[in-house]
Amino acid sequence: MQASLPKSAPGSSASDSAAVMHFATTESCLDINDFSLAYAGVPALQHLSLQVPRHRVTAFIGPSGCGKSTLLRAINRLHDLNESVTLSGNIQLEGRDIHAPQLNVAELRRRVGMVFQNPNPFPMSIYENVAFGLRLQGRMPKRKRDDTVEWALQSAALWEEVKDRLYRSAWTLSGGQQQRLVIARTLAVRPDVLLLDEPASALDPISTLKIEELIRNLKSQLTLVLVTHNMQQAARVSDYTAFLQGGELVEYGPTDSVFTNPRLQRTENYITGRMA
Numbered sequence: 001m002q003a004s005l006p007k008s009a010p011g012s013s014a015s016d017s018a019a020v021m022h023f024a025t026t027e028s029c030l031d032i033n034d035f036s037l038a039y040a041g042v043p044a045l046q047h048l049s050l051q052v053p054r055h056r057v058t059a060f061i062g063p064s065g066c067g068k069s070t071l072l073r074a075i076n077r078l079h080d081l082n083e084s085v086t087l088s089g090n091i092q093l094e095g096r097d098i099h100a101p102q103l104n105v106a107e108l109r110r111r112v113g114m115v116f117q118n119p120n121p122f123p124m125s126i127y128e129n130v131a132f133g134l135r136l137q138g139r140m141p142k143r144k145r146d147d148t149v150e151w152a153l154q155s156a157a158l159w160e161e162v163k164d165r166l167y168r169s170a171w172t173l174s175g176g177q178q179q180r181l182v183i184a185r186t187l188a189v190r191p192d193v194l195l196l197d198e199p200a201s202a203l204d205p206i207s208t209l210k211i212e213e214l215i216r217n218l219k220s221q222l223t224l225v226l227v228t229h230n231m232q233q234a235a236r237v238s239d240y241t242a243f244l245q246g247g248e249l250v251e252y253g254p255t256d257s258v259f260t261n262p263r264l265q266r267t268e269n270y271i272t273g274r275m276a
């Protein structure tokens with residue numbers, strides 16, 4: 001897969017560099033087109049355009065407050081209930097505008113799963129956590145549900161650790177196991193996209209490495225978007241990296257290029273730690 005990168009000279013403005021971020025030969029899963037979002041009139045995202053390739057890991061990086069979580073949440077329409085939010089432009093999932101009036105938001109959230117910084121298992125058993133979304137979808141033969149729960153736990157690299165205690169409370173698991181359980185719960189309804197907002201930042205180093213390995217392995221099944229403050233993590237797990245600053249997309253490209261040969265000085269300053 002080749003990415004056709006925007007041609008802008010080092011030092012050009014963010015809006016120049018962000019104008020076109022197309023992956024010419026790659027099929028994109030998400031197309032973000034001239035997307036802007038403001039909270040109570042204060043811009044948080046400004047004219048972002050980028051394409052997120054299918055079956056790859058794309059990392060959003062940038063300083064605190066640059067808009068990474070806002071963008072991730074917008075992809076899942078988590079701002080719907082915030083009346084102060086205004087937006088323009090559009091986000092398309094597999095070619096369909098996620099804000100189209102006839103779009104079913106529950107179905108969007110099944111197709112686009114989201115995992116947050118702090119593991120949030122429900123107060124129920126390990127099994128019931130994973131079966132939760134399946135039950136919401138309607139009746140399913142027990143055998144099929146059991147198979148799906150096992151498959152999701154296997155996909156989340158948790159099955160071996162929990163197969164003998166499926167009916168114990170999810171809260172008996174460690175923080176790292178809880179986060180993998182939450183990922184299993186999300187995978188059980190077979191999403192197309194998994195959004196991960198700092199999924200390992202509350203975890204110890206060993207659990208973090210397990211989550212990173214899981215992210216790498218999951219891309220054969222779905223498209224992943226990762227928000228992280230951790231530069232090494234973005235470099236280790238992502239195929240593409242988008243650098244945001246002040247609500248603008250500054251640079252976007254293959255992770256290797258962004259980290260080893262950034263086009264813009266601002267990107268270099270950030271990834272080398274010269275800018276917080």
Ligand SMILES: Nc1ncnc2c1ncn2[C@@H]1O[C@H](COP(=O)(O)OP(=O)(O)OP(=O)(O)O)[C@@H](O)[C@H]1O
Pocket residue numbers: 039044062063064065066067068069070071229
């Ligand atoms: N619900 C909200 N209401 C008003 N302003 C908000 C809200 N959520 C975020 N913001 C503002 O929008 C901007 C972007 O915030 P966002 O959380 O997306 O940044 P971020 O890059 O994810 O930051 P961090 O890395 O610290 O999590 C910030 O200025 C923030 O204060």
